[in-house]
Amino acid sequence: MAEKILMKGNEAIAHAAIRCGCDGYFGYPITPQSEIMETLMEEQPWETTGMVVLQAESETSSINMLYGGASCGKKVMTSSSSPGLSLMCEGLSYLAGAELPCLVVNVVRGGPGLGTIQPGQGDYFQACKGGGHGDYRMIVLAPASAQEMYDFVDLSFELAFKYRNPAMILSDGVIGQMMEKVELRPMKPRWTNEEIIKSMPWATTGKTPDRKQNVITSLALDAAVHERLNHTLIAKYKQMEDEEVRFESVQCEDAEHVIVAYGCMARICESTIEMARKEGIKLGLLRPITLFPFPKKEINRLVPHLKSMMSVELSTGQMLEDVQLAVNGRIPVNFFGRLGGIVPSPEEVLEAFKNSINK
Amino acid sequence: MDIKDIMKPENMVYSKTPVLTSTTMHYCPGCSHGTVHKLIAEVIEEMGIQEKTIGISPVGCAVFAYNYVDIDWQQAAHGRAPALATATKRLHPEKYVFTYQGDGDLASIGTAEIMHACNRGENIVVIFINNGIYGMTGGQMAPTTLIGMKTATSPYGRDPKLHGMPLKITNLIAQLDGTCYVTRQAVHNAAAARKTKRAIRKAFENSALGKGTSFVEVVSTCNSGWKLSPVAANEWMVENMFPEYPMGDLKDR
Incomplete structure (x- = not known):
């Protein structure tokens, strides 16, 4: 029988990250989700799977670390709570514009402003309607149990890479702090650099003589190019609406x-x-x-x-x-x-x- | 003698490095960016690290650096390049990772990112172009703008009571234990450009040795922003910028 362990929803996120082959976590402490980075630091996955875990100087920096890691075709993630997510919205817009896959976990607390550290669901608009500037969407998954906190990590990465788009787990302080039995799924190895080069030809893996340079950017000053980029994005969001609805x-x-x-x-x-x-x-x-x-x-x-x-x-x-x-x-x-x-x-x-x- | 007899490989004294693309640069005539791009491209070629180098371009005039240096690039949000470089280097420790940032990008909006990347001693190279003005945005005041200097947002000259003093961010960077090499250079003449190239090479070599962050400031001209001819801009820089931002190594360990 598969192993079941009693843990918090936040801890489930951390264990799922290590076990699903995540390459890097970059985060900044904020209540009520700090257990995610705390668990990762305690587990020291860099000694086992080679996963990088880094405490950044701010949420702004965390999300931009994701931009760097995702540009390399790596599975990267961060987690935060509401005020931290506001700081990340700039980066989310750039990630969506540059078509980069990543996972962002928001364990929501009450707002606006510093609000409360108690649970809330007031970040729905921010998560589902953009948050950052421009026409973009994120895949947003809402777990209702510690098990779903665990399972949605792998699922989010799968969807993020399928669409080359940021995915978000929109949780809340209750699900993050609640302890439940969680079944740990089998370990998945991290992708090798060779696998990344093969499956993500767009990634900045180092320009080799057999290909043109790869440039990750969201900048398109040419009007026609910029309109085309937006139409590409909209087509992806339409496909998500056709294929990815879960309830x-x-x-x-x-x-x-x-x-x-x-x-x-x-x-x-x-x-x-x-x-x-x-x-x-x-x-x-x-x-x-x-x-x-x-x-x-x-x-x-x-x-x-x-x-x-x-x-x-x-x-x-x-x-x-x-x-x-x-x-x-x-x-x-x-x-x-x-x-x-x-x-x-x-x-x-x-x-x-x-x-x-x-x- | 026909020209064909002269154009032989044995007579070649200079050729453009293939790491520099043939794309016409969008920089204004007299701007320092083009020279610094060329020096970086030459260092990459000479070290044989084109396949191993990832550049992070900023917001500002050098946003298009990827059009000119033929390597893989990531284009960052304003000021955030050191965060991108941090993750890229940690996930690819075998790569050479550098950021290329201007003074608005690095010394204003991106101060948190540069300070902490340098303090963590990320094994990256930072090329910092300091021309004391926002170039691409149209000549507004930067944190490095000199006292009395007229810009679009300091039309009567920078007044310390209103705007504070010029930020010598490189001096602050040199104080951080994570940095191994902090230097201030220029490219206004051939001798200075050669020194800058040596500094860039040393910075890239440090990165492979895992010594920490190497930081190369290049005091630069923005003759369009300064509203001076290329020659006059170089002279003005030597006369006014160099006393505030003196040339030389601030740290080398």
């Missing part, structure tokens, strides 16, 4: 009402659904696993059979807007959210749901 559906097939929630709130809402069902209310849960691409088509499929939907978030209503866009005015879309790190109970969500349909 979990709980009792939606006969539901009259559906709650949409991700991350820790999806876990809470699972209990809400069970409680509602016991009372005879046909309530279902749609849990987007990819926040970008968003499961628009699934919402579209469900809407004709529903009386209402409700977005439940630890924010003032951000994913709500994507639900509204998908519903397109056909049924009421309600919202319930708590802030300040206050995680509502399943009972509280059920109460809010009942109020929303009776108003």
Whole structure:
């Protein structure tokens, strides 16, 4: 039987990185995700797999270290929490513009500003709508368990390299700090330099006489070239929307009402659904696993059979807007959210749901 | 005697290094960038490290350095080149990694990145072009702009009460334990260019020896930004820039 270990979601990220063949982690401490770098430093993977782990001087520097490492075709990652992610947005825009693969983990806390170190989901817009400047998107995965924290590391790298685009794990302080059993997957070796040269002919691996120089840049001063670059990016994002949507559906097939929630709130809402069902209310849960691409088509499929939907978030209503866009005015879309790190109970969500349909 | 009789390999006294591409440079006539590019390309050729060298280009006039030096390049966000170089060198310890940065890039927006890369003693080479002005953006004041110098954002001359004093960042870099070689050079005449080339070569050699960060400042002209002819710009530099930024090694260990 596969090995299962009790660990925090944050620790799962670190172990997954080492075991999936990650080449480099560059980060800066910030609550509530510091266990990721702490675990890596304790594990000393440079002695075993050769993975580089470096504490940078800032989040700005971390994300630019990713730009350097990703330019070399290496599997590189960083992790941070909300205020740190704001500092990384410049780099994320450059990474997307230069079509570089990498993994960024955001264990979200409450904002704006220094906000609170308690859990939050207020970085949805930043993660899914850009954050940095220009027209770009990231693949955004939202884990709802420590196991998914672990599994999404490898999955994020797979998707990031498939599309040559940054991927983000958008977690929250609850999932990061929560301890659960995690099954460790088999070790994957790091790619050799020869494998990188073969599979990533664009990478800065050193110009050999048999090829032209490789230049990693997001600069395109020629208007036509720049427009073409943007169209290339848009085509990738469209392909992601066609091929990479992931979600979990709980009792939606006969539901009259559906709650949409991700991350820790999806876990809470699972209990809400069970409680509602016991009372005879046909309530279902749609849990987007990819926040970008968003499961628009699934919402579209469900809407004709529903009386209402409700977005439940630890924010003032951000994913709500994507639900509204998908519903397109056909049924009421309600919202319930708590802030300040206050995680509502399943009972509280059920109460809010009942109020929303009776108003 | 026909010209064909003269153009023979045995009569060749100079040829452009193949590491320098044949692309026409976008730099203004009289600008120091072209000369420094050529020196770097020559060092790469002479050391036989074209396949092993990765350059990090900045934001500023030298953003297009990749068009001229025929190696693999990464183009960084403004000031962030040392962070890119850090990761590249750590993930490719066998490579020669250098950043090429101007004074706005290195001494203003990128101060955190350069200080910490140098303090960690990353085995990289930093080429720092100091012409006391923002070239590509159109001649605005840099941290290295001299007192009284007129720029687009200091039209009445740099006033220390308003803008502070010129930042001698190379002197700060020399204080950091991670650096092994810190020098200040120029390329305004043949002798100076030869010295700068020797400094660049030494910096690349240090990188292979794992001695730490090597930092080569090149006090440079921006005759368009300074609104001077190439010859006058060279003279103005010697007269005004050199007293503030004196030539020579600040550290060599």
